[in-house]
Amino acid sequence: MYDPLSNLDYRVPMALLPFRSTIARGWLAAALMGVLYFALAAFTIRFTRFDGGVAFVWVSTALLLARLILLPTARWGPPLLCCGVASVVATMAFGLGTGAALPLATINLAEAAAGAWCLKRRFPTIGSFGSLAEVGTFIVVAGIAIPAISALGGAACAVAATGTGFWSNWVNWFTGHGLGTITFAPLLILAFRGEPISMAREAGRRGVGEAMVLLVILTGVTGFVFVQTKLPLLFLPFLPMMIAVFRLGRMGAVVSTAIVATIGTALTIKDLGPISLIVGGDGARAQFLQFYLATAVLIVLPAAAELKRRRQMLVSLQATSALQQLILDRTSDIIMRLEVDGTIIYVSPSISRVGGYAPEQLVGRKPHDLVMADDVDAVVTAHRRALACPSETFIVQYRAMREGGELGWFETHTRATVDEEDRPTGVVSIIHEISERVAAQQELQQMATTDALTGLKNRRAFDLALGDVVEQVGANERPGCVTIFDLDHFKTVNDRFGHAIGDLVITEFADVLRSTVRGNDIVARFGGEEFVVLLDATLDQATVVCERVRARFEQRMIQDVTGQRVFATVSAGLAPIVAGHSAAAVLKAADEALYRSKHGGRNRLTLAA
Structure with missing residues (x-):
């Protein structure tokens, strides 16, 4: 017979087992939280309701706040439910009775949830207490602002249940919840994060031994201070507490605070220690004890945060210094x-x-x-x-x-x-x-201003030099002349003998120019067969130099590697540089004189008119 259940995939429930196991563990942890919440609430309600209203000391909010801070918001349900039940039972059994149990539980849960939500909004990874900003925000939000608001509801419930004064209950709630959170929440958060174990592993035997010695000394000093009732020695524990902070960091701060809080509270309840010397009721002593413990927290926790920041800076500085040294050595x-x-x-x-x-x-x-x-x-x-x-x-x-x-x-x-x-x-x-x-x-500059064939300056370099000289002549009446040389019948030489001979004629004339003019004269090839010389000389002196160039080139025999011989001549136009005339005007005058040389028979020098 066909069984419709035979095709069911039984792997689905197996796949859900890890999820179910996670849920089970979550509810188990929440149940344990509820038990611990009840124990703390029952103890403080039973022993610190000194005037018949709300408890003067309250640690349960610190416990729940620490747990919620470390949980995703979606997983807040189980611990809130279990701690809510614990709060109702504790209030019914030891506190303000059945009528106030549910409202007070709601206020207590809202206080812890609101504090955790606000802190996680400001610092998503809050809990390390590694900066002054994080410590300050925690104190203001969880230790002052939220307790001040929740105290309004708590005082109202106390008034309705007992008829005691509203503002006295508000003060007792505010100080008890605020100072309890400030004192114990940091320790609980670090404990839930597993930092004591990780710190012990990192410290090693020697570090753990040093920590134990410091904490034993602190325990002894605190015990001595709170056992005797003759001298107000409440300041003495601060010294070993600060030493613990400097040697152990944040963990030293919270553990030392917990030691002082535990010993101080236990012995003060027995009417021992300097706080018992205070004139007033048990409520006044309890409030003073909380102020004392909160003061201790406000001293050591910011110091621990600043110390951690400085240690991180030192580590970063050392790493940066090592990197810089490596760069310096390698660069x-x-x-x-x-x-x-x-x-x-x-x-x-x-x-x-x-x-x-x-x-x-x-x-x-x-x-x-x-x-x-x-x-x-x-x-x-x-x-x-x-x-x-x-x-x-x-x-x-x-x-x-x-x-x-x-x-x-x-x-x-x-x-x-x-x-x-x-x-x-x-x-x-x-x-x-x-x-x-x-x-x-410099090589590029030289190439940009030099004629590749002859090695002379090119037109760009010559124009710059001529512009400078024209300005100097205008200012100082410095003499100067410009001569334009043009090889005669150069196209015919190229056509008859070839471009190789033509290039040889150009370079030979460039050599004649270089060897004839003086060192401070500027020689350039304008392009093709045309050359120009900027002479630092008077017109008469320039005429002599230019005639010497023409004559030497006329007499120069040009011979290539094959033995082929060529004779060539050159025509020139000479113009003086006159003050007030532009460089273009000077070149135009020399070019016009050259034109006359060409049309006058070539192989001659003509002065500008």
């Missing part, structure tokens, strides 16, 4: 630190590879000793500008001397270092050798 650039007055206080080891100096040779000196005299002003200016504008980086290029006396080109990026008030304390410079780059730039 080819030079790292240099200078005082405000320019004195070198640090040089990276790369100075040995780049400059040939040992770092200790330069410490205490000033860069002026190495920088070429012509470039010192630029370097000093960059240093001063960096000090004047600490937020900016300044770049300067200069020439400096290597150990062997060789000059090199260097580029420095410099930026000021500042103190906590943003005042300059010196500069840090990164120095990179750019000798090859400068040489390449």
Whole structure:
């Protein structure tokens, strides 16, 4: 017979087992929370309702708050339900009775849930107490603001159930819940996170032994303070507490606070210790004890947070320092630190590879000793500008001397270092050798202003030089002339003998020009067979030089590698540089004189009209 159940996949329930197991564990943990919540609530209600109203001491909220902070919001249901039942039972059995049990339970649960929700909103990973901001937020939210609000409902319930005063109940609720949370919640949070175990593992035997010794000393000092009733020695536990904080960090803070709170509370309840000397009822003593414990928390917990922050900064600084040292050892650039007055206080080891100096040779000196005299002003200016504008980086290029006396080109990026008030304390410079780059730039510049065939300057370079001379003539009446040379019948030479011979004629004429003019004259090839010379001379002197060029070229025999011989001549037009005339006007005058030479028979020099 066909069984409709035979096709069911029995793996589905097996797949759900981990989920069911997680739910079961969650409810088991919630049930244990409820039991512990009930124990704490019953104890504080039973022994600290000194005036018949609400309890003067309340630790249960700290327990539930610590648990909720570490749970996802979606998993708050079981612990809230179990702790709610525990609160109802404790209030019915030891507190304000059946009528107030449910309202008070609701207020207690809302207090813990609201505190956890607000804290998780501000710090999603709250619980490490590793910063002053986290500690401060925890104290304000969970220890002051939320208890102040919940105290309104608690006092109202107490008034309705007992007829005691509203504001006295409000004060007792606020101080009991607020100070209880501040004192015990950090310890419980760290305990739930498993930090005592992890810290013990990280510390090792020696660290655990040191911790035990410190805590034993603290226990002894606290016991002594709270056993005797003659002297107000409440300040004594603070010293071993601070030592525990400095040696053990956050765990030292919360454990030492718990030790003082446990011993102080137990002995004060028995009318022992300095607090028993206070004139007043048990309620006043209980409130003073809570203020004392809260003061201890407010001293050690922020100190622990700040200490952790500084330790993290130290670790980060050490890591950064190691990384920087590795970079300094490996980089080819030079790292240099200078005082405000320019004195070198640090040089990276790369100075040995780049400059040939040992770092200790330069410490205490000033860069002026190495920088070429012509470039010192630029370097000093960059240093001063960096000090004047600490937020900016300044770049300067200069020439400096290597150990062997060789000059090199260097580029420095410099930026000021500042103190906590943003005042300059010196500069840090990164120095990179750019000798090859400068040489390449100079080569490119040379190529950009040089005629490739003859090695003479090209028209671009000549125009720049002529412009400068024209300005000088206008200002100082400096003499100067421009001559344009043009090879005669050059097209015929190319057509008859070929372009190789044509190029040889051009280079031979360039050699004649170079060997005839003076060193301060500027010779350029304008293009093709046309050349131009800028002569630093009077018109008469220039005429002699140009005639000498024409005559020498006329007599020069040009012969290629095959033995083929060529003779060529050149025509020229000469124009003086006149004040008030532009460079274009001077070139036009020389070109017009050249035109007349060409039409006058060639192989001659003609002066501009």
